[in-house]
Amino acid sequence: MPLPVTALIPRLREICGDDGVITDPNRRRTYESDGITYHAGTPGVVVLPTSTEQVAAVVRLCSESGVPFVPRGAGTGLSAGALPHSQGVLIVTSRMRRILEIDIANERAVVQPGVANLEVTRAAAPHGYYYAPDPSSQQVCSVGGNIAENSGGAHCLKYGFTVNHVTGLEVVTPQGETVRLGGKSADAPGYDLLGAFVGSEGTLGIATEITVRLLRAPQKVRTLLAAFESMDAGGAAVSAIISAGVLPAAVEMMDALSIEAAEAAVACDYPPGAGAVLIVELDGPAADVDAQFDHATQLCRDAGAFEIRTAADADERARIWKGRKSAFAAVGRISPAYIVQDGVVPRTALPEVLRRIAELSAESGIRVANVFHAGDGNLHPLVLFDDSAPEASEKAAEVSGKILDLCIEHGGSITGEHGVGVDKACQMPEMFSPADLETMDLFRSAFDPGGIANPEKLLPTPRLCGERPGVRKDVHPLVAEGTAEQF
């Protein structure tokens, strides 16, 4: 039998200090959800460690007591991966935000997990370097959270995900041991547990020190915005660019509804009457960027772009990006409530899937705004609904679910960069066979035999998803029996 979480409080105060432990119910409520609106109640207790040693001591205490823990970075996640456990310890990394080293000779930065993504680039910039992964939330999201979710961003078409930029981790395992995975070099002998840890959503432990690759800032960046009458025409431009062998840093697309939302929110002044806008950004050596930029511009024109704007300087570039970067939040201006979906399809299936999404929307009367990383087939449909209307949220959830089914049908994936968390745990059996899921569970249990590390996230459990092959046994249900809170 696990101890009640309250029994741990005196020891937690010894480890983290009085100001490092939050027990007050109102202050604990701040941590009720992350970037997506799920509620599982308030965390049993919140701790704010400042060092690896404190994290290890807290986790060891949880392990000895059978009490679950949930790691949390900046709380910007979009899959409820940091949803707290009402009988558990929430370990928040917000006080671990030191940049420990900027090692330009080896092109690496070493940081604590609470450091905000953009701070790494700020620290490297004076040396002419930057950190490539750039989720839209990069001003606030933490590098530790990026590790947990293997975060992407607009530029992962060319530069890859977080996993491609992390070369070393210090990790506290669910049994409270501190281990090192990788280092400053590109490859290490033994199992590449580094790659498996990145994207493990807090279920294998907590990264307490992170070594990332720094890239030399590109010599030149050029950005264009092309307006098309239809999504089909925009999609044709994307295909033409990629198959011509042009590799942009980013290829982003927005449909009429998301353009409307962005205009309402930030007056981004995109070309009026556009059924689709495409943002194409190229970076690299100047000679190469110029040649490819001209090529991409011509391909947009050939695909029917009725207006093409090119950014003359950094200000104009920022203006082009403004509409895209604010799109998610902007949708709040045109709809009281919405679901942000995240799915992937092979690039070749994009036109077909977008048409099917339009049909789904027409049939159900639920509006869907499409904002997406077109270059790598990562869709972010925003499913809009009025939460005051009866059954609107259920209908929206149904449409949202059907969009994911479409992704799976077309050989894609249920998440491109937001992660599984609680949000998509029940969809894992639609993508993976029972043998696949059992293998993942074996792996997880090797790290966490007690089942205390972020339980009920990532893999399906019977309480959330029903009993079926490949579904792991419940260990620490997020909500204790009998509490009224509802997912």
Added chain:
Amino acid sequence: MPLPVTALIPRLREICGDDGVITDPNRRRTYESDGITYHAGTPGVVVLPTSTEQVAAVVRLCSESGVPFVPRGAGTGLSAGALPHSQGVLIVTSRMRRILEIDIANERAVVQPGVANLEVTRAAAPHGYYYAPDPSSQQVCSVGGNIAENSGGAHCLKYGFTVNHVTGLEVVTPQGETVRLGGKSADAPGYDLLGAFVGSEGTLGIATEITVRLLRAPQKVRTLLAAFESMDAGGAAVSAIISAGVLPAAVEMMDALSIEAAEAAVACDYPPGAGAVLIVELDGPAADVDAQFDHATQLCRDAGAFEIRTAADADERARIWKGRKSAFAAVGRISPAYIVQDGVVPRTALPEVLRRIAELSAESGIRVANVFHAGDGNLHPLVLFDDSAPEASEKAAEVSGKILDLCIEHGGSITGEHGVGVDKACQMPEMFSPADLETMDLFRSAFDPGGIANPEKLLPTPRLCGERPGVRKDVHPLVAEGTAEQF
């Protein structure tokens, strides 16, 4: 108690057919060692499956009987990773060599594990694509073996290792289950077990179907050879090139002794009197390559190159590479025996480590030829000795070991691309803490609770390395007690 391996033969014949099972002692002897000369005796039995189903059935049979198995590709490995088990089944993939799909629209190839590395590029070339990882043995080594060892090659400075080019695997686990890791897209939800499988040296199972990324052939390739009076001067050129932000596809360096060996073997006609030659290859868009090539040439000149040759066409490029690619084999011309070492140091530590290697060589009287991937700090010292001289092999092994110690001291690694296998299992505790090794062992045991998948490889065992913290327990010692064969 495990069954004797001979008890499995009738069932193995049912699974693989009579011609798919080798029991004849002389034929079994062919499989005694791989690319490095260790001997642990002949395999108990050899099977040559043709399909995933046959592999799975063989592994299930091993698992039920407690009999160990060893996977083997083309047998070109350099860490004794495919060393057979005298009481086990050797599973050879040489009959699984179909290219299943060349999917140009999604830039992927799907192949069976026995396909030779270079065959993938041959199949993709008519479409203007190629497969990037290029170990020196690429004409014969298998893609499955490349997966097991996470193979690199001369061009991994720019393009990364095998792990950066595999997006999906079908795998038979040590319990005989067939699971899928990843697919055609760049990212998948759940644990990235794909990354952990690549480089797992056959200890987590056998890859039976492999999906790799295809890259568009670069528009232009340019290659130069620069001759320097000393290794120090050549090393300075490498540092200058990298810190100028030039990213060559390959930067290879050879010292006087390896140049001498290459001349003796293939008459590569490198500039006479060179203390070091540097090969620099750039690829990419023509405009970019030309600009960077001129820059790299100038930097070599500034660092003191007394002769620079540039390849005018593919023939001349092949001639420049000929000396480098034949260097390992060529050393046989100037020394009766030698050890190929494989270590990594941070690029910044290269000059210091090379000086220390020269000192070690002078002190011991053992000649060391240096051939290496200079751009990423991956050393391949060839430690030469006369195996007819008393204690020469012991002295050479001592120098070879001290070179690895140097790599570790300087924050590097005991292997860059050849793997751990049997060869370096006992050195793992010098690089990893007991907690690190226990974590790896937990992971391995989650996949392979019976300890039957390539036992005694990768992680240290007491029989080979003595008892100490972090050393896993012996499960299936490669050589049964009392047999005379010696490592």
